[in-house]
Amino acid sequence: MAEDIAIVAFAQTPSYRSYGDSEASLIMGIVNQILGDVEIDRYDIDFTIAGSCDYLLGLPFSFIANVDGYGAWPPIYESHVEMDGAWALFEAFVRLQCGDIDSALVVGSGKSSSGVPREIFPLQTDPYVSAPLGLDPVSVAGLQARALLEAGKATERDFAEVVSRSRRDGLSNPHAQVAKDVSVETLLKEPYYASPLRKHDLPPISDGAAAVLIARGELARKLCDKPIWIRGIDHRIESHHLGLRDLTDSPSSRIAATNLGLDPGSLDVAELCVRYSPEEIVLRQALELGNGTQINPSGGPLCGHPVMATGLTRVIEVARRIRNGEAGRGLAHAASGAALQHNLLCILEGDA
Amino acid sequence: MSEFPVSFTLEYPYTRTPGPVIGPFLTGLRDGRILGIRCGSRVLCPPMEFDPDTGETLSPDFVEVGPSGRVENWTWIAEPTRKHPLQEPFAFALVKLDGADTAITHAVKAAGPEAMSTGMRVTAQFREERVGAVSDVYFVPEGDAREQAIEPGEGEVEITTHLISLTYEGKLHPHNARYAQGLLDGKFIGQRSPVSGKVGIPSRGYDPIARVVLTPADDVEISPTGTVVSYTVITPIQYRGQTETEPYISATIFLDGSDQALPQQDIRDIPLDEFRVGMRVRAIFRPPAERNVDAVDNDWMYPTVGDVVERWAPTGEPDVPMDQIPETM
Amino acid sequence: MAERCAVIGLGQTKYDRCLPISMDGLVRQAALRALEDAELTFADIDAIVLGKAPDQLEGVIMPELSLCDALCAVGKPMHRVHTAGSVGGSTAITAATLIESGMYNTVLTVSYEKQSDGNFMWALSGGRSGGQGAGGSFAPWIRNYMKRSGAPEHIGWQVAVKDRLNALKNPYAHLHLKDISIEAVKESPMLWDPLHFLESCPSSDGAAAMVMTNAAGAKRSPRPSAWVLAHAKRTEAGVFPGRDPVIPVAAMDCAKALYKKAGITDPRRQIDCAELYVPFTWFEPMWLEAHLIAEPGEGWKMVDSGATEIGGDFPVDMSGGVLSSNPIGASGMIRCLEAANQVRGTAGDYQVEGARVALAQAYGGPSSYFAMWIVSSEPNPTFK
Incomplete structure (x- = not known):
């Protein structure tokens, strides 16, 4: 029987086009905010885990400096994943399932502004046959978009509708970096960038961080009035060879959903890691999300994409809506790799 | 207070040992041939060291594929990055080469997006200077292909070099x-x-x-x-x-x-x-x-x-x- | 713990300066050997945990994305750990946690480094000139340890010889220095005073893998299990006024938490042998003290007396250690693997007779990350 584990507090920075101080200081702000919201001493938190990426800053071991942001003196029980903070949450959840510790602080952070992400991220692809071609996530998203068009699973108007709705929703998100009221017709007049994608189908380049505090049942209830229960978390990966994938589908998301016993009809809200507009269509179809589920009310990554915190931010956006009563149950999704290669699902629920 | 701009370039020529399958594939490219590998009844190109379904290690049973094939999917890159293999607008495409059952992702040099379509035929063009890297080749619409007389190089490709150079500012x-x-x-x-x-x-x-x-x-x-x-x-x-x-x-x-x-x-x-x-x-x-x-x-x-x-x-x-x-x- | 974790399969590649294989081939070799040892196949694996040091070493970002096919991870959870030099140890611990949580029955964990693709000194310096390497950072602390403890300089030479002699018994070890001697160490070039060339680790390619399972899986497993009695990790801020990087508090806290969990009260007596992360000779006595195996200032005396040799009362780095093989991202996992190797009784020529309880440790960053585990041939050994 799985242990009851809940999010008791969360915080995120705005998505900045360029944040002028260190990643550690970004983290320090949100961790201090969490510690201000919850009555717990930093050093009574049993476990700490962060997700970040050395290549964003171009510095090996850059995460060592980030430790200052969440504090490690006296020494702490800590770990780090070179993955989005959502995977740090996964590991923290697994760790708390062991039953011998009760709380964990989870952080995701990244500053993409000093580098050129489109030149950096080809290094995520096969180092022998893809990376030397500079095969970048934008180009792969273009391939995914065309695959959807040609399979009859989407139209260019569908992509524009995702963008129009997301950017409009971003207007009410104080953390959004890019938000505007723009019509589908206007968007469709823009030139192609990685056809059939246009520049507006892409996320902005962002700096930012996100953090959550999770705790086991009894402690969670003690620390807050409205714990947001993690009903399940799972992640699955797909082949890195595009030739072996069906880019119009997300079988890995479906496996995770099946494993979690996800009932799409029960979801009031879903925050999906839609870095490129076609990804929303792939995920909606793969997860069978219906009209009763509000998708990305925050505007999603199209309004702010602090790489390494983007996935964990989805968790926070769902948790926020459950806490303020807008939703009872929701799904957070995180993604890694080009064209949704690696997907994580997290089901969250408030007290009935 | 004055501002101090900082800029640095992280640059290193990585030297990769491609191993028993990608090695011959890269040797093939250097010598003007594209190799796939037999995997049960299928032929994989790019070749892999193992059956992607079972993880079973494959014996090095190579098959020459192409040089022409069918575009399965494509995107037109209006503004290439410095890392792309072609520095003018081009297409990235999934190309299923004749004789192969899986598609390779590669660059297609074409006149413009109007010249691209799914199902179109493309042909490999090898670069004049080939170094035993995946970028030794690119594709063009079949009708645009030039006849090429390729002199095979010497020995096997044992190292493939990738100069990674990233600037941060x-x-x-x-x-x-x-x-x-x-x-x-x-x-x-x-x-x-x-x-x-x-x-x-x-x-x-x-x-x-x-x-x-x-x-x-x-x-x-x-x-x-x-x-x-x-x-x-x-x-x-x-x-x-x-x-x-x-x-x-x-x-x-x-x-x-x-x-x-x-x-x-x-x-x-x-x-x-x-x-x-x-x-x-x-x-x-x-x-x-x-x-x-x-x-x-x-x-x-x-x-x-x-x-x-x-x-x-x-x-x-x-x-x-x-x-x-x-x-x- | 919801479940107990047992290590049932071990796999290593040969460690060498340059292995002429792909990264796919490298991780597969270790993984397939571990699976073979466990008499399982990829199909039996529920989740994969990958560990390696900075992505700059190979110029491959988030390598789980390009290695998932090679490890048959498609459709499964594939997780990536990175905690600096301690990463191999942290990766093993994360994999054990997946089992202990009760969420996964059988887990494959793999760590690797393909150092020959790039250059560690370049990567560590962030591509800048004046990089002094890890040795340049650690040498002043070593000098400080020597001052504090009054240790004579030959202690470093002794560790260099002991570990290289041990490595001669380990076919996987990178360095097989048949003519190693105190003289040879002393005469080798001084790189970072007081560290000589032969007091430093090599730069290696290599991978290590383990298959872990729960009690039910261990029962079905054909070969002996190494039971994970306890694991612990501690991190402290890397730089702040008043920090002691020589005997870091995190190192002591980590050991205390570990021993408490395992029920160990007298580590030197109750632990039969240890694989410690010793990339530069002096870290053997330093860790013996920092991990509370020796009294403060006494670690070097254990080295001097021969206690840490195979046959001594507390053998350390029987496999030859990091001083003989250093595929960085895997080095911590190799410590965990070799500890398991000892308690399973499968360590061949470097087997410590009757080893029942073994310690493994890895560290990273500016001596600010620690990962440790204790394994035993018995799931619930008693300590007197």
Whole structure:
């Protein structure tokens, strides 16, 4: 029987086009905010885990400096994943399932502004046959978009509708970096960038961080009035060879959903890691999300994409809506790799 | 306060050993042939070392595929990056080569997006200069293909080189900018935490223990005089970008009035047999016009005083006795 | 713990300066050997945990994305750990946690480094000139340890010889220095005073893998299990006024938490042998003290007396250690693997007779990350 584990507090920075101080200081702000919201001493938190990426800053071991942001003196029980903070949450959840510790602080952070992400991220692809071609996530998203068009699973108007709705929703998100009221017709007049994608189908380049505090049942209830229960978390990966994938589908998301016993009809809200507009269509179809589920009310990554915190931010956006009563149950999704290669699902629920 | 732009290029020519399957594939490209590998009843191209469904290691049963094939999917890249194989607008496409059952993702050089369509036929074109890398080839619409007479190279491709070069740009964080300005002015500027009272240099802009952000009001000037608390002699190891060639002393120096040592201070003019822990030294700054802080960046792991200190000169004061050297550094 | 974790399969590649294989081939070799040892196949694996040091070493970002096919991870959870030099140990611990949580029955964990693709000194310096390497950073602390403890300089030479002699018994070890001697160490070039060339680790390619399972899986497993009695990790801030990087508090806290969990009260007596992360000779006595195996200032005396040799009362780095093989991202996992190797009784020529309880440790960053585990031939050994 799985242990009851809940999010008791969360915080995120705005998505900045360029944040002028260190990643550690970004983290320090949100961790201090969490510690201000919850009555717990930093050093009574049993476990700490962060997700970040050395290549964003171009510095090996850059995460060592980030430790200052969440504090490690006296020494702490800590770990780090070179993955989005959502995977740090996964590991923290697994760790708390062991039953011998009760709380964990989870952080995701990244500053993409000093580098050129489109030149950096080809290094995520096969180092022998893809990376030397500079095969970048934008180009792969273009391939995914065309695959959807040609399979009859989407139209260019569908992509524009995702963008129009997301950017409009971003207007009410104080953390959004890019938000505007723009019509589908206007968007469709823009030139192609990685056809059939246009520049507006892409996320902005962002700096930012996100953090959550999770705790086991009894402690969670003690620390807050409205714990947001993690009903399940799972992640699955797909082949890195595009030739072996069906880019119009997300079988890995479906496996995770099946494993979690996800009932799409029960979801009031879903925050999906839609870095490129076609990804929303792939995920909606793969997860069978219906009209009763509000998708990305925050505007999603199209309004702010602090790489390494983007996935964990989805968790926070769902948790926020459950806490303020807008939703009872929701799904957070995180993604890694080009064209949704690696997907994580997290089901969250408030007290009935 | 002036702004200090920072820019650096992370560049290295990675040398990859491609192994028993990608090696022959790259050898093939160098020699003008595209190889797939048999995997049960299928042919995989690009070839893999194992059956992607079962993980079973495949025997090296290669099959020549192409040079033509069918575009399964494509995207038109209006603005290529510096890393793309073609520097004019082009298409990335999934190409299923004749004789192969899986598609390879590669570049297609075509007149424009109008010239591209799913289902179109394309043909491999090999570059004049081939080095045993996946970029030795690209594709063109079948009708545009030129006849090529390719001279095979010698031996097998055992190494494929990938020059990775990434440039990062930004500016010094505010506290680092004040530190850098201080160095240009011939001063060591640190910060005193209002919580602990401890003085750090260079400051990271916060007190990592109390987790409070520091402000310009917390800046303090630190004495250029201090004590050697430890040192080592570095025999420089040569690597790409290393310009040091001769052995030198690298000392850890505790400046008076600070609570954090400056590590890795180069000592070039004190003979090794005179150098010792406990020695009192003072930074002699270069003349203002010769001071340079280009090496100061936002990366705290390698704190530097830039190129502003001409040398660390012995003050002639008595050594600090061993038992008064801080246990901690 | 919801479940107990047992290590049932071990796999290593040969460690060498340059292995002429792909990264796919490298991780597969270790993984397939571990699976073969466990008499399982990829199909039996529920989740994969990958560990390696900075992505800059190979110029491959988030390598789980390009290695998932090679490890048959498609459709499964694939997780990536990175905690600096301690990463191999942290990766093993994360994999054990997946089992202990009760969420996964059988887990494959793999760590690797393909150092020959790039250059560690370059990567560590962030591509800048003046990089002094890890040795340049650690040498002043070592010098400080020597001052504090009054250790004579030959202690470093002794560790260098002992580990290289041990490595001669380990076919996987990178360095097989048949003519190693105190003289040879002393005469080798001084790189970072007081560290000589032969007191430093090599730069290696290589991978290590383990298969872990729960009690039910262990029962079905054909070969002996190494039971994970306890694991612990501690991190402290890397730089702050008043920090002691020589005997870091995190190192002591980590050991205390570990021993408490395992029920160990007298580590030197109750632990039969240890694989410690010793990339530079002096870290053997330093870790013996920092991990509370020796009294403060006494670690070097254990080395001097021969206690840490195979046949001594507390053998350390029987496999030859990091000083003989250093595929960085895997080095911590190799410590965990070799500890398991000892308690399973499968360590061949470097087997410590009757080893029942073994310690493994890895560290990273500016001596600010620690990962440790204790394994035993018995799931619930009693300590007197």
